[in-house]
Amino acid sequence: MNTRDRLTGGRAVIAARDADTTPDTTEIRRLAAAAGYDVVGEVTQRRAEDLRYNLGTGKTKELAAAVSDADADAVVFDGSLSPGQYADLLGVLPTGTTLVDRYRLVLDIFAEGAGSAAARTQVRLATLRYELPRLERMEGESALNRAFFEKGSPVLDAKRRIDALEAKLADLTDAAADRRRKRREEGFDLVALAGYTNAGKSTLLRRLADDLDSPESDGDAGGDGDAGGDDDDAAGGGESDHADLATTASVEDRLFETLETTTRRATVDGRRVLLTDTVGLVADLPHDIVRSFSATLDEIGTSDVVLAVVDASADAETLERRLATTVDVLAADASGPVIPVVNKVDRLDADQRAAALETVETVLAAAEVDTRDPVAVSARDGDGCDALRTALIDALPSEMAEFVVPNSGETQALVSWLHERGDTAVTYSGETVEIRFSGRPAVVEEARRRAGNLGGS
Ligand SMILES: Nc1nc2c(ncn2[C@@H]2O[C@H](COP(=O)(O)OP(=O)(O)OP(=O)(O)O)[C@@H](O)[C@H]2O)c(=O)[nH]1
Ligand SMILES: [Mg+2]
Missing domain, CATH: 3.40.50.300 (P-loop containing nucleotide triphosphate hydrolases)
Known part of the structure; x- marks a missing residue:
């Protein structure tokens, strides 16, 4: 039923680092599975963050070897990689390897599964916001490459699309608020x-x-x-x-x-x-x-x-x-x-x-x-x-009120209106009906108005 059932991200090696403990990879493995990856190995490290690769240099080499050995398609990194770390790490991995960090992984899960217009807009917006600093870095590096600019600026393009999606999302959000x-x-x-x-x-x-x-x-x-x-x-x-x-x-x-x-x-x-x-x-x-x-x-x-x-x-x-x-x-x-x-x-x-x-x-x-x-x-x-x-x-916000109203067809209509909106108790005594009601304060207020129109008190 779900499009994600057909998703194949390919074979992935998990990479995880934690400064204080040996990383527990249970959750990242489950996230990788939700994104359609087949997890075929893992490389973990207990160490402070390395500025260049996030993992230490030795561990990074070990990761590259694990990818080759397992013939993996992707590395799933448990954490967030700065744009620089992303580029440097990718440079060390076998050519053609896909590198996704935790953030990107979650975006991928959503991108595959989101169905409604609002959900899709949100995912595209989040993806562009994620990509923007990475594009900016790439554009900075190729500033001397004129051909790059002749094709137009991906950074400006991304910024324009972000603005457009934000406006669209604001409309959708307004509609939900109205509802x-x-x-x-x-x-x-x-x-x-x-x-x-x-x-x-x-x-x-x-x-x-x-x-x-x-x-x-x-x-x-x-x-x-x-x-x-x-x-x-x-x-x-x-x-x-x-x-x-x-x-x-x-x-x-x-x-x-x-x-x-x-x-x-x-x-x-x-x-x-x-x-x-x-x-x-x-x-x-x-x-x-x-x-x-x-x-x-x-x-x-x-x-x-x-x-x-x-x-x-x-x-x-x-x-x-x-x-x-x-x-x-x-x-x-x-x-x-x-x-x-x-x-x-x-x-x-x-x-x-x-x-x-x-x-x-x-x-x-x-x-x-x-x-x-x-x-x-x-x-x-x-x-x-x-x-x-x-x-x-x-x-739940609640208020209680009691009304005494004349017994009439209109009163019956009021009683059934109240029954659908909260806890309603009704006592009939001859010509009059006593109603005790508790529910949302706004409903109680409306009930008072209606009872008043019926000549109640
Ligand atoms: N044993 C047990 N399992 C439960 C119970 N409630 C939910 N589960 C199981 O937990 C798993 C997740 O349940 P969901 O209702 O999909 O959880 P969710 O919070 O909506 O999850 P997401 O939509 O992925 O955020 C399923 O396998 C459920 O059958 C419970 O009371 N007891
Ligand atoms: Mg759910």
Whole structure:
């Protein structure tokens, strides 16, 4: 189903360096696999950064030999290479070897998989921003080569394209903001699922969302990845207000399975919630790339509540590192309260579960984010999801109001309007109806206005 299944990046040797420890290549191997590479070897080094190649000179030679020996097509470098290091390292590798650093690797994964107009624009923008300093360096080196300039300046060309893509993205972003504003007016609460890649966000989305064939949900709305397609589809399929509501949220044990935000409806204690699944986060990417995927950050920034999903089955150190990456993004972007969702607890015994919760609490206590108590769940089995729904309702902005209105057909219409928008209790006493309602403050305000029009108090 996924275009990435057909991707063959070729045979790759992993290269990794860390100043303090022997590098752990688990994640970079998984990222390489997600980009379609077949990993055939690795060269690692514990050492301070070498300015020329990043790796030390001896290690660099060892890497070149490993590439020849394994007959590899590519080197995947776990980290970011400066434009100079990139050029120098490439010069030492066998001719024809492709060199990709961590940043470039993630861009490649997105470039292959992004479907909607907004996602594609974001990827192209991030790629150009990545390439610009490298082009500038090359252009500087060939400043004496007139033929180079006669063909036009790739740097100026890249700058022009960056400007154009930024403008296009701003339009798409405005359309998404309009859509969110309308949804708020319709009484929806907006909730974003955020977290490290592979934490289980999409699995949780499926678990919490209404059944696709229930009348509450837009089962016939356009799908996610396959909706956009055309680059120039400026509105991103946004003709209908809910055209972005997804029928599926792909779940896979692969990094960056989700490459664009998708939204589904959920009904939580009578309240109508729109849940948005966002693109996973990953450590050690330049801030620029995170910025480029602004759709994810916009969703996090504008939602009423963020569910921060973490994979509790990872070892404590990995859990801490991934949570720290997530918290960095939330601290900068989240405006509403954050509920930490400690997922995959089906893989843990009671002690391990308690330890994971403690790790999460410790990391979050130090963070400048408005966090609520963590909730342990298994998105796969559904355990803990009722507690999560309760925590969600508690965290959503809420107001309570009571009205007494004359019993009439119009009052019945008001009652059903309220039932769709929050927790509604109705008591009939002769000629009058007593209504207790709690829900979004804006909905309560509108309900007061409607009750007032019916002669209520
Ligand atoms: N055991 C267990 N596995 C889970 C649970 N939730 C998710 N998984 C598995 O974890 C893997 C990743 O799940 P996804 O829902 O795709 O994760 P994601 O956070 O959306 O990942 P990206 O879209 O790649 O960022 C899949 O293999 C899921 O089946 C859980 O509660 N328990
Ligand atoms: Mg996902």
